[in-house]
Amino acid sequence: MTGGVDLIIVGLAAVVGGGVNALAGGGTLITFPMLIAVGLPPVAANVTNTVALCPGYLGATFAQKKDLRGQTQRLWLLLPASVFGGIFGGFLLLHTGNHLFRVLVPYLILFAALLLAAQDKIRAWLVRRPGQSNGSHAHDRWALVPVTSAAIYGGYFGAGLSVIILAVLGIAVDDSLTRLNALKQFIAFTVNISAAVFFLFSGQVVWPAALVMAVGALAGGVAGGRLAGRMSPLMLRRIVVGIGSIVACVYFVR
Numbered sequence: 405m406t407g408g409v410d411l412i413i414v415g416l417a418a419v420v421g422g423g424v425n426a427l428a429g430g431g432t433l434i435t436f437p438m439l440i441a442v443g444l445p446p447v448a449a450n451v452t453n454t455v456a457l458c459p460g461y462l463g464a465t466f467a468q469k470k471d472l473r474g475q476t477q478r479l480w481l482l483l484p485a486s487v488f489g490g491i492f493g494g495f496l497l498l499h500t501g502n503h504l505f506r507v508l509v510p511y512l513i514l515f516a517a518l519l520l521a522a523q524d525k526i527r528a529w530l531v532r533r534p535g536q537s538n539g540s541h542a543h544d545r546w547a548l549v550p551v552t553s554a555a556i557y558g559g560y561f562g563a564g565l566s567v568i569i570l571a572v573l574g575i576a577v578d579d580s581l582t583r584l585n586a587l588k589q590f591i592a593f594t595v596n597i598s599a600a601v602f603f604l605f606s607g608q609v610v611w612p613a614a615l616v617m618a619v620g621a622l623a624g625g626v627a628g629g630r631l632a633g634r635m636s637p638l639m640l641r642r643i644v645v646g647i648g649s650i651v652a653c654v655y656f657v658r
Contacts (some may be wrong), residue, residue, distance in 0.1 A: 410442040411616050418456065418617035422624025424644055425460055430520045431624075432457070432563040433513065433648040435617065444610060446505045447497060451608040454494075454562055455600045456617035460625050461593040471586030478544050478577070478587060485548050486591045489555020490598030497560045498606055510655035516563030517648030520641060523567050527581065529574070547576035551591060558592065559599040566592050 417438035421431030432453060439449035472479065497505070550572035558565035570588045577584060603609055 411612055413442055414438055414613050415616040415620040418620030419624035419627070421457075422460055422621035422626075423628035424624075425457075425621075426625045426628025430516070430563070430641065430644040430648065431460075431621070433516060433520070433644055433651070435621075436563065437513070437651045439610075439613065440509075444613070445502045446509055447500065447502050448608045448610055450497060450505070450561065451494075451603045451606060452610045452614045452617070454596060455603055455609050456614040457562075457621055458593075458597055458600050459618050460621045461589070461596045463622070463625055465589045465593045468586040468589050471583050472590060475579075475583065475587055478547075479590060481544055482547060482551050482587075482591060483594060485552040486555050486594035487598045489552045489557075490559040490595035491602045493556040493559020493561075493595075494599040494602040494606075495559075496556070498603075498608065510652045512561045512563065513648055513655065514652035516561070517645045517652065519564035519567040520648070521645045523641065524638065526567060526571050526574070544577055547573060550576055555591070555595045558595040559602075562596065562599075565595065 414435070417435050421435040423431075424434060425431035435457070436449060436453045439453055440446060444452065500508070551569065554565065554568045554572055557568065566588055569591050570584060573584045573588060573591075574581075577587070579587075
């Protein structure tokens with residue numbers, strides 16, 4: 405990064421990303437490429453992006469805390485898996501190196517864009533899932549392996565994490581979509597904050613960008629919440645998927 409202009413650019417990207425996350429999801433597909441565009445190495449860009457977006461995950465978790473009632477047993481069961489996955493994914497990222505991560509970036513972005521495109525279909529499948537919503541905890545332990553795997557991905561890259569977690573919870577946990585969505589928010593926040601705390605000691609966080617982006621993401625999230633209902637989440641999601649796909653193609657060509 406060269407100075408104030410770059411900070412303004414990433415700050416504005418964070419505002420847009422925060423708003424997109426509030427309305428449709430996929431804000432990382434806006435913020436991460438912008439950090440690379442202003443000159444950050446891929447690993448530092450990903451680390452900085454993870455740290456900067458923590459406030460957004462916290463806000464989403466608090467917004468649905470009432471739907472976490474009665475899920476204490478699940479929270480304690482999945483909390484260690486979420487923390488471990490976030491830290492281990494962060495560890496893998498820091499030991500990947502910029503060259504290899506630069507090679508992986510287009511695949512990761514394209515994967516996240518495809519997940520975002522499939523989000524509505526995944527939700528629809530969860531709603532139709534037979535035997536749903538009795539709230540049984542008998543087989544919750546089956547969620548440990550897929551949640552840990554999703555958490556490792558989240559610590560490593562993070563884009564599309566919420567969609568992955570909701571999908572694996574829908575397969576492994578028997579409960580309503582509303583309660584699973586609240587559980588998803590908690591797990592995504594835990595993964596993100598675990599990776600972010602681990603990254604604090606990595607020397608890879610570009611703090612001026614992270615702080616500006618954190619403020620921007622909060623502002624964008626608030627604005628996005630107020631715009632909810634006035635904009636079509638489906639149309640916005642399609643735009644973000646299109647942007648992500650274009651960015652992935654650019655990286656493939658480069």
